[in-house]
Amino acid sequence: EExxxxxxxxxxxxxxxxxxxxxxxxxxxxxxxxxxVAQQYNLATELSAVSxxxxxxxxxxxxxxxxxxxxxxxxLSDEVDFYERAKFVPMRLTYDERKYLRLIDSTMHxxxxxxxxxxxxxxxxxxxxxxxxxxxxxxxxLTGMQLSHSYEHGQQLMQNREFxxxxxxxxxxLEIGRRYKILNPERMRDSYGKLMYFLQDSRKxxxxxxxxxxxxxxxxxxxxxxxxxxxxxxxxxxxxxxVATMEIMPEGKHRTQIQREIKAKEAAIKNLSRxxxxxxxxxxxxxxxxxxxxxxxxxxxxxxxxSDDDAxxxxxxxxxxxxxxxxxxxDHSTYIRFNREPCDRMIGFLKxxxxxxxxxxxxxxxxIEEGVAGARLSHPHQRQYTFVLQSMTLxxxxxxxxxxxWHLAEEDLLDEEHVYALTDTGQGHHRVQKSPxxxxxxxxxxxxxxRKVGGWIGSS
Numbered sequence: 001e002e003x004x005x006x007x008x009x010x011x012x013x014x015x016x017x018x019x020x021x022x023x024x025x026x027x028x029x030x031x032x033x034x035x036x037v038a039q040q041y042n043l044a045t046e047l048s049a050v051s052x053x054x055x056x057x058x059x060x061x062x063x064x065x066x067x068x069x070x071x072x073x074x075x076l077s078d079e080v081d082f083y084e085r086a087k088f089v090p091m092r093l094t095y096d097e098r099k100y101l102r103l104i105d106s107t108m109h110x111x112x113x114x115x116x117x118x119x120x121x122x123x124x125x126x127x128x129x130x131x132x133x134x135x136x137x138x139x140x141x142l143t144g145m146q147l148s149h150s151y152e153h154g155q156q157l158m159q160n161r162e163f164x165x166x167x168x169x170x171x172x173x174l175e176i177g178r179r180y181k182i183l184n185p186e187r188m189r190d191s192y193g194k195l196m197y198f199l200q201d202s203r204k205x206x207x208x209x210x211x212x213x214x215x216x217x218x219x220x221x222x223x224x225x226x227x228x229x230x231x232x233x234x235x236x237x238x239x240x241x242x243v244a245t246m247e248i249m250p251e252g253k254h255r256t257q258i259q260r261e262i263k264a265k266e267a268a269i270k271n272l273s274r275x276x277x278x279x280x281x282x283x284x285x286x287x288x289x290x291x292x293x294x295x296x297x298x299x300x301x302x303x304x305x306x307s308d309d310d311a312x313x314x315x316x317x318x319x320x321x322x323x324x325x326x327x328x329x330x331d332h333s334t335y336i337r338f339n340r341e342p343c344d345r346m347i348g349f350l351k352x353x354x355x356x357x358x359x360x361x362x363x364x365x366x367x368i369e370e371g372v373a374g375a376r377l378s379h380p381h382q383r384q385y386t387f388v389l390q391s392m393t394l395x396x397x398x399x400x401x402x403x404x405x406w407h408l409a410e411e412d413l414l415d416e417e418h419v420y421a422l423t424d425t426g427q428g429h430h431r432v433q434k435s436p437x438x439x440x441x442x443x444x445x446x447x448x449x450x451r452k453v454g455g456w457i458g459s460s
Contacts, residue, residue, distance in 0.1 A: 082236040085332060086223040088403040090179045092328045097176055100149075104177035107145050108191035113137050113198055118422060118429060134201050135210055139163070141198060142170060142211075149173075167213035174199065179219050182406050183331065196413055197431070203416055216414050219407065222325045228278075229317040235276040235325075244268035245330040247337055273322040336400065343396035347389065356385050379457075387457040394449045401445060408437040 014022065093101060116137055125133075142163055147154025149169070157166060174195070181192045188195075201207060202215040218224065226232035235241060248261045359365035359381040366384040368375040379387060398405065412418070412435040420433035450456050 082241060082329070083223075083233075085329065086226065086236055086325075087221060088407055089222045089328055089332045090182050090403070091220045091222060091225060092183070092324055092331055093176065093180055094324065100173045100176045101180050103145060103149055104173050104195070105188055105191050107141060107148070108177070108188075108194045108198075111141055111194055111198075113141065113194055117197070117201065118431070131206055134204075134207060138198070138202060138207065138211065142166075145170070145173065162212075164212035167215075170213070170215055171217045174215055175217050175219060178410065182219065182403060183335075185402075196410070199414055200420060200431070203414055204419070205416075219410070222328050225321060225325055226276075226317070229276070231276050231278070232317050232322075235272055235322070238272060238276075240268040240272055241326070241329070244272055244326050245333055247330070247333050269323060269326050272326060273319040276317075277319045277322050278317040279319075332403065335402075339402070340396055340399045343392050343399065347392050347396065350385070350389060350392070354385060356389075357382055383457060386453065386455055390449060390453045390455075390457060393452055394446070397445045397449055401441070405438065405441055408441050409435070412437050 011019070011022075116133060139161070143154065143157055146157050146166055146169065153166065157163065163170070177188070177192070177195050181188050199216055202211070208214060223233075226235060243264055246261075246265060248258060248265065250258055253261075354364055354366060359367070365381050366379075366388065367381045368377065368379050368384055370376060370378045413433065415433075418434040418436070420431040422429050423432045425432070
């Protein structure tokens with residue numbers, strides 16, 4: 001009773017504007033009453049006013065619903081989540097690998113490979129001349145890459161033309177370029193396209209027979225690295241891995257809470273790296289080492305290796321590598337939050353402020369009419385609501401599976417069975433190729449979105 005009396009006293013002390021906002025907040029819970037009151041007392045403007053505090057609470061409530069809703073997000077265990085994630089998450093580039101990144105990026109940036117191979121005249125030349133042109137361009141890129149890295153080895157390669165002896169170096173550099181692009185989609189826009197066209201041609205049987213090695217290797221993922229050691233994959237089951245890879249957000253937290261989370265994360269990373277490494281951290285205080293990495297080991301791994309086995313045997317699951325795996329998984333969490341969270345927020349706002357059936361006041365109607373305000377279709381409110389929801393949900397699922405889709409797209413592009421055909425599409429000559437893996441993956445994503453939304457507007 002005392003609480004009710006205090007509430008009544010507080011309401012009596014409110015001015016007219018505050019009472020209107022309070023009434024708007026109450027009526028927002030009941031759409032039918034809201035419409036009647038809005039029409040009778042002309043409160044349409046006030047009903048659309050939302051304070052910053054109300055917006056903050058709505059966002060927090062919506063996030064809680066998205067995280068705990070069993071219909072929208074299936075509850076997966078940590079083991080399944082990290083096992084599946086690790087298979088597609090590329091390893092973060094190390095400090096020493098970045099010089100090879102600059103090498104491949106610069107090589108492709110100055111290359112005119114696609115200008116020579118995919119020009120309009122290139123489609124009309126006979127196969128023998130085209131193969132000779134391909135080999136000339138491919139050998140020029142490989143030789144220039146090796147010469148830029150090591151002048152001595154480049155001279156030897158120009159004399160003997162035995163590209164297979166430098167296969168480990170070429171495979172490593174080309175893989176680093178592909179791995180960096182997956183981790184940073186906004187970088188290497190033109191260089192990556194040239195790189196993929198170069199790799200497509202290098203996988204042709206007649207070209208591979210002449211250069212005597214396959215330039216395409218698997219992109220180095222967290223799963224591939226951890227599988228070197230029997231205990232490496234066990235880390236993916238450890239509950240501490242979620243703490244070690246979590247992203248610490250400062251919103252709504254005190255400094256002490258943020259510091260506690262940072263310390264907990266650092267402690268989890270150290271504990272996991274010490275527990276699941278196969279070799280303890282080597283602390284060498286001598287010339288020729290840098291940040292725990294030996295330059296001699298680096299040269300034996302990348303520059304002077306004659307085969308893949310030499311490179312693999314020289315790498316062990318050290319504490320540094322385990323930490324790099326954890327940081328790579330953390331990078332993926334950051335990528336998901338940065339790209340998928342805007343879609344989650346927009347879906348949350350759509351469900352919070354718009355009714356799927358009853359638009360209410362005119363300000364809340366999503367209806368569009370052809371020719372009005374740039375609209376090219378006519379949709380009533382309900383149909384447009386479903387269209388917006390399905391579009392945001394589809395893009396949200398695509399972003400959630402972007403790394404998997406990228407791997408599948410590369411496998412389709414570099415598939416030896418379904419090679420491309422240089423075809424005149426009416427807008428110039430382009431490489432046209434089947435993409436069975438990408439099609440199947442997108443069909444699964446589309447079916448999942450259709451089940452979530454409960455219907456579909458437009459072509460499916």
